[in-house]
Amino acid sequence: MSPASTRDKILDAAQGFIARVGVNAMSYKHLSDVVGIRKASIHHHFPTKTDLLLHVVQRYHGHFMLKLDSIMADDGNGRARLESYCKVFEEVLTRGDCTGSCPLGMLVAEMQTLDPKVKVMLMQFYKENQHRLHQILEQGLQDGSLHFKGTREALGALIFSLLQGLLFLTRGGGSVQMFRTTVDQLLVMV
Amino acid sequence: MSPASTRDKILDAAQGFIARVGVNAMSYKHLSDVVGIRKASIHHHFPTKTDLLLHVVQRYHGHFMLKLDSIMADDGNGRARLESYCKVFEEVLTRGDCTGSCPLGMLVAEMQTLDPKVKVMLMQFYKENQHRLHQILEQGLQDGSLHFKGTREALGALIFSLLQGLLFLTRGGGSVQMFRTTVDQLLVMV
DNA sequence: GTCTATATAGAGATAGAC
DNA sequence: GTCTATCTCTATATAGAC
Structure with a gap:
């Protein structure tokens, strides 16, 4: 792996904590301990906690969508793509120390305490996931690899x-x- | 409604915030503002935050299980009971100011920051929900009102x-x- | 049971030297 | 970019009077 900049180290640490x-x-103290520089230095890179948060969300969002785009570019029918989509979430779980969840999901849980700017980005994350899911489900219906009652919208949300x-x-x-x-259970139902 | 004791008012406020x-x-300050007594008085009822948390979880757990038990006591086939089960969760959403979620679900999200005693109670909540769901799904299979592939365990977790x-x-x-x-989508799939 | 007052620790954030 | 030092605010928690 390439040597991460201090800035990236801070984002990594923050994402993990979240x-x-x-x-x-x-807290900035927690980040300072992990990254190995002082609190004031963290503030130099990200003056306020909202600044830090915005960059964590933006970066994670970007990486996540890249993964989803690579799924959409792969060969494979709708079912295969749905399996890949679920696999991306499983990787969130197995990566690192295995105690985390999706940082953006966690932020949604704490949404009431966040700056409105962050809220907007989180809703965008949801929206883009829904869009990809609709495409996958539609494809699965067309190629006959997925079978379900109800709408793509409702199943995507589910x-x-x-x-x-x-x-x-x-x-x-x-x-x-x-x-x-549990994911396998979902897959036998569609 | 019966006049709530100060103790209950604190628990109500805490549950809402969570x-x-x-x-x-x-914070104790937030609770103090809502309940209308001073921080120190809140501490009189619940010396530490963990104390408070334990009582919030215990009370919510009890009320929730009572509701589920009343579902299990009603007439109705497996499908009707599954619909009622989902309805209990919907009520969590529609009650109050509509911005909340299940307080115990929220605590699970924050689990890594909690006292181990609270963790144990949260896992118990999950376990008892699973148990009720298994019963409902089994009944639905028996009476022919529910149809699904896979196991009761996996579908219950789902x-x-x-x-x-x-x-x-x-x-x-x-x-x-x-x-x-989304719940309707689930129900057309079983 | 509730209050005032206080102890102690930690939070987010800034100023200014190197 | 990183540091020391400091500010201000808020957190949990306790002591003791009423």
């Missing part, structure tokens, strides 16, 4: 809610195995 | 994750309507 304990339990909920609950005593089992 | 903003964004995830995401720009639509 995923594990949430924004409101993360799938995204399920995956985010799973990430939350898995940390409460759950395991990657439980995550997989 | 559901809306989480434990880590809730349903609970979905409902908790929905409560989280609905607050991020969602509505009760979206909650209902």
Whole structure:
């Protein structure tokens, strides 16, 4: 891996804390301890917590969408793409120390305490996920690899809610195995 | 409604804050403002935040299970009971100022920052929900009102994750309507 | 049970030297 | 860019009077 800049180290640390304990339990002191520089130096890179948050969200959003775009570019029918989509969420769980969830999901949970600018970005994340899911589900209907009653919209909302909920609950005593089992259950139902 | 004791008012206020903003964004000052007594008086009833948390969880757990038990006592087939089960979650959303989610779901999200005693109670809540769901799904299979592939366990985990995830995401720009639509989608798939 | 007052620690943030 | 030092505010929690 390429040597990360201090700025990136801070973003990495912040993203990890948010995923594990949430924004409101993360402090500049915590970041300072992990990154190895003083609090004031963190403030040099990100003057306020909202600044930091905006950049964490933006970066994560970008990386996540790149992954989804690569799924959409792959060969494969709708079902294969839906499986890949779920796999992206599983990787969120298995990467790192396995205690985290999706940092943006965590921020949605704490949304009432955030700057409106962050809220807007979080809603955009939701919207773009829905868009990709609609495409995948539509394709699956067309190529006959997916079968379901109801609308793409409703099933898309169901799938995204399920995956985010799973990430939350898995940390409460759950395991990657439980995550997989539940996703498999979804896949036998479509 | 019966006149609530100060103790109950504190628990009500705490539960509301947890559901809306989480434990880590809730302070004794906030509670003091809502209940109308001083911080020190809150400490008289609940010396530490963990004490308060334990009682909030215990009370909510009790009330929730009473509701589920009344569902299990009603007449009705498996499908009707599953609909009632989902309705209990919808009521969490529509009650009060509509910005909250399940306080225990929120605590699960913040689990890494909590006292181990609270964690144990949260896992118990999950376990008992799973137990009720297994019963409902089994009954639905027996009486022919529900049809699904896979196991009761996997579908139970899916349903609970979905409902908790929905409560989280609905607050991020969602509505009760979206909650209902998604639950309806679940119900046409079983 | 509720109050005032206080202790102690930590938060986010800024000024200015190097 | 990083540091020391400091400001201001808020957090949890306790002591002791009424």
